[in-house]
Amino acid sequence: MEVPMWVNFIGHFGAFLSAITFIPQVWQAWKTKSVKDLSLGMLLIVFTSVIVWLVYGIYLMLWPVIIANGVIFFLSLILLYFKFTFKN
């Protein structure tokens, strides 16, 4: 199937936005040292889904999927670390 360039662009833009999703959250958590309102369940699902998406993306060599989830992998690891170490 021939995919128009603007659709490809939209896909890459979506991958970019997904990749940076947790940057403001990591920043705020680091600044406030408070993560009590962050759901541990959410963080664990994000971490699991990222691994699933990485398997999928690497098998099909989908670079936007690989890069976006590679970034989210590290950011969600940081948030999990905060969740387990910050007192709040």
Place this chain on the structure above:
Amino acid sequence: MEVPMWVNFIGHFGAFLSAITFIPQVWQAWKTKSVKDLSLGMLLIVFTSVIVWLVYGIYLMLWPVIIANGVIFFLSLILLYFKFTFKN
């Protein structure tokens, strides 16, 4: 490209996990009525990325993308509503 069944399954599993990501977060926010540690920037990026992914998914008729982001659309709307209405 012929995609093996297990790879398709992995993709659907990833879409399922992504869809349910915010369920524990909505639940915790509703229970505690506290969302101050949730980054507004994160919620706005999620909301924007969901719309971008919906355009992409609808154009290419990618049902896992459409369904997952449809679910995330509503959950992120709920979290944004909480963020703007809860005092904490």
